[in-house]
Amino acid sequence: MPDNSAPVLRSIQAKDNQKMATLIRSVLEELNVPKVGTAYEDKALDDLTEAYREEKGDYFVVESQGELVGGAGIGSLPNAKAEVCELQKMYFSPAARGKGWGDLMMNKCLEAAKDLGYKQVYIETMPYMKAAQKLYVRHGFEYIDAPLGNTGHYSCPVYLLKTLD
Structure with missing residues (x-):
């Protein structure tokens, strides 16, 4: 008998777009993240399947008991070296x-980033998102002093970078 409580990780599908946009915005509101200068105002949020259709990106969702409960993506980092990607919208x-x-x-x-040929993964976050930062550090991310590329998320002042093995 299958375990219906086990999470299912898969690539996002068009049917997931609205649910993920709502979930992400609700988490940002829950955490009192500014609506300006963060993922909250990203146009891509309303059509993640199209945004991650790019050649060097992918977005994954987590389902539990048939419900979408989370997601994260890997995408190119504008105005950065080609071998650097960004962990996005986790x-x-x-x-x-x-x-x-x-x-x-x-x-x-991280496996997707390697498969796509990236050498480093970058992320920006908020100072009070301590649980997220613990996750990033546990997976080998290190704090850096300045932003890389141009995410447009000027309200996120914490920067981390991981070099892939």
Whole structure:
């Protein structure tokens, strides 16, 4: 008998777009993240399948018991070296947190980055997102002093970078 509580990680599909946009914005609101200068206002948020259709990107979702409960993506980093990508839009609903699914998603994204030929992965976050930062550091990200590329997320002042093996 299959375990219906086990998470399912898969690439995003068009049917997931609205649910993920709503989930991401609700998490950002929950965490009191500014709506300006963050992922909240990204136009790509409303059509993630199209945004990640690019040649060197992918977005993954996590399903639990048939419901979307989180997601994260790998995409090119504008105005950065071609071998540097960005870990993007990694958010989980409150019900999905604390179950180790962030580790599963991180492993999936880092493997995708390697498969796509990237050498480094960059991320920006908020200073008070301590649980997320612990996840990033646990997976080999290191704090850096200045932003890379141009994400447009000028309200996110914490920068981390990981060199892939």
